[in-house]
Amino acid sequence: MTGYPEGDTICAEATPRGRGGISVVRISGPDAWGIVSLLFDRKLPGPGMLKFGRIIVSDPDPIPLDDVVVAYFANPHSYTGEDVVEISAHGSPVIVAELLEALYKGGARPAEPGEFTLRAYLNGRIDLTQAEAVSDLISASSKEAAQAAMKQMDGGIGKACEEIAALVERLLIFAELELDFVEEDVELTSREEKLSIVDRAIGNAERMVAGYQASRRLREGVKVVLTGAPNVGKSSIYNKLIGEERAIVHSTPGTTRDVLSAKTVIGGMEFEFFDTAGLRGNPDEIEDEGIARALIAAKNADIIVEIESIDFPGFSSASLEIPRLKITNKCDLGCETTDGMAVSAKTGSGFYDLKKELLNIVKEDNKLTDGTINRERHYRALARGLSGLRRGRQGLIDNLPDEMIAEEWRDALAALDELTGKKKLANLLVSIFGQFCIGK
Numbered sequence: 021m022t023g024y025p026e027g028d029t030i031c032a033e034a035t036p037r038g039r040g041g042i043s044v045v046r047i048s049g050p051d052a053w054g055i056v057s058l059l060f061d062r063k064l065p066g067p068g069m070l071k072f073g074r075i076i077v078s079d080p081d082p083i084p085l086d087d088v089v090v091a092y093f094a095n096p097h098s099y100t101g102e103d104v105v106e107i108s109a110h111g112s113p114v115i116v117a118e119l120l121e122a123l124y125k126g127g128a129r130p131a132e133p134g135e136f137t138l139r140a141y142l143n144g145r146i147d148l149t150q151a152e153a154v155s156d157l158i159s160a161s162s163k164e165a166a167q168a169a170m171k172q173m174d175g176g177i178g179k180a181c182e183e184i185a186a187l188v189e190r191l192l193i194f195a196e197l198e199l200d201f202v203e204e205d206v207e208l209t210s211r212e213e214k215l216s217i218v219d220r221a222i223g224n225a226e227r228m229v230a231g232y233q234a235s236r237r238l239r240e241g242v243k244v245v246l247t248g249a250p251n252v253g254k255s256s257i258y259n260k261l262i263g264e265e266r267a268i269v270h271s272t273p274g275t276t277r278d279v280l281s282a283k284t285v286i287g288g289m290e291f292e293f294f295d296t297a298g299l300r301g302n303p304d305e306i307e308d309e310g311i312a313r314a315l316i317a318a319k320n321a322d323i324i325v326e327i328e329s330i331d332f333p334g335f336s337s338a339s340l341e342i343p344r345l346k347i348t349n350k351c352d353l354g355c356e357t358t359d360g361m362a363v364s365a366k367t368g369s370g371f372y373d374l375k376k377e378l379l380n381i382v383k384e385d386n387k388l389t390d391g392t393i394n395r396e397r398h399y400r401a402l403a404r405g406l407s408g409l410r411r412g413r414q415g416l417i418d419n420l421p422d423e424m425i426a427e428e429w430r431d432a433l434a435a436l437d438e439l440t441g442k443k444k445l446a447n448l449l450v451s452i453f454g455q456f457c458i459g460k
């Protein structure tokens with residue numbers, strides 16, 4: 021299926037490489053129990069139990085390697101759905117290396133990245149979206165992203181897809197039944213009833229898509245682009261927001277040319293800030309590469325911060341339909357006359373309110389519901405499903421033959437199956453699980 025052998029016994033360190041309190045080595049497969057029994061100086065614990073004991077390896081004479089705690093999870097009640105043994109050893113790379121060596125000698129092979137989770141998926145313990153959630157949880161860089169991943173691990177997307185699939189299956193059954201009676205030209209189910217079912221399916225799918233942008237922001241960070249005329253202090257504000265002197269600040273207008281970006285966490289949310297070249301009104305210079313790049317960055321922003329300063333005027337960055345925040349910088353020089361938000365990159369005043377306002381803008385449209393999709397992959401599959409449903413709906417209205425309509429329902433079902441991973445596509449699995457760390 022994925023190029024990895026299946027059904028053999030795999031092992032890997034499940035904790036990060038290095039020195040620490042403990043290191044956990046995980047073994048999964050039909051021989052997990054047998055291989056570890058040969059190394060452990062006591063009888064292995066029963067399923068779901070822990071036991072303290074000693075690992076003895078042969079070198080070639082038996083030598084005690086480490087005192088460990090062994091946990092045993094019997095199939096199918098384990099992470100992978102296979103027999104799993106976890107050995108918690110002292111956190112030393114030397115011990116882990118020796119232990120793994122002994123396990124290889126016993127017949128286990130090194131696990132590939134994500135292979136434990138892949139097995140959990142192949143054994144039907146989790147669907148594909150739950151496997152992706154495991155990876156998202158591990159790589160989450162904010163509290164909110166971690167919570168969203170946890171929610172997805174419960175299988176919300178899979179359940180929402182199943183509900184839609186159940187509706188589409190009913191439509192498919194109606195269509196096929198009527199095909200059987202095509203000669204008699206009878207209508208077994210009214211068109212109104214079919215339309216109401218397909219409308220429910222479309223409504224559900226649209227709700228899953230609705231939160232997509234918000235959940236993508238949670239995963240990838242909120243993109244905030246700082247724009248404004250030259251010299252208003254964009255780079256100074258950028259440095260202040262990320263807490264580092266990354267961008268060059270200078271009194272000469274037009275200092276910044278390239279788009280710079282850096283990530284930082286504010287109030288549990290990850291933000292990615294972009295510093296850009298100053299926008300000039302002079303049409304001769306509008307083609308300037310830096311300005312062009314600044315405008316592209318603004319187009320891809322989740323939020324645009326439009327900056328002006330006491331000594332330099334504002335410059336509106338086109339009329340994009342993106343939430344924007346107007347601020348005035350250099351308030352240490354006096355901002356009494358401004359009505360917008362006032363900050364000073366020099367003194368740091370106003371930054372607390374600025375960050376609070378950014379968070380408010382994000383939280384406004386960040387209401388995630390169960391089953392909200394969050395990956396481009398989900399989005400594409402669901403969009404395909406939705407267009408199948410819409411074409412089928414139109415077919416019903418246009419009184420197209422049942423055969424043609426059934427084809428649309430099948431397309432929609434195939435897209436849903438791809439989303440949850442019911443349909444197992446080898447190259448898709450390689451690309452998803454290849455991004456995992458080893459040992460997960």
Ligand SMILES: Nc1nc2c(ncn2[C@@H]2O[C@H](COP(=O)(O)OP(=O)(O)OP(=O)(O)O)[C@@H](O)[C@H]2O)c(=O)[nH]1
Pocket residue numbers: 249250251252253254255256257268269270271272273274275276277296297298299349350351352353363364365366367
């Ligand atoms: N007094 C005062 N000066 C500031 C403040 N912020 C920036 N400056 C000064 O304004 C000048 C321009 O600052 P930058 O941060 O380079 O401005 P910019 O908008 O990035 O400029 P370009 O990259 O040229 O478009 C520098 O001399 C800064 O020291 C502030 O809050 N108060």
Ligand SMILES: [Mg+2]
Pocket residue numbers: 254255256267268269275276295296
């Ligand atoms: Mg600059």
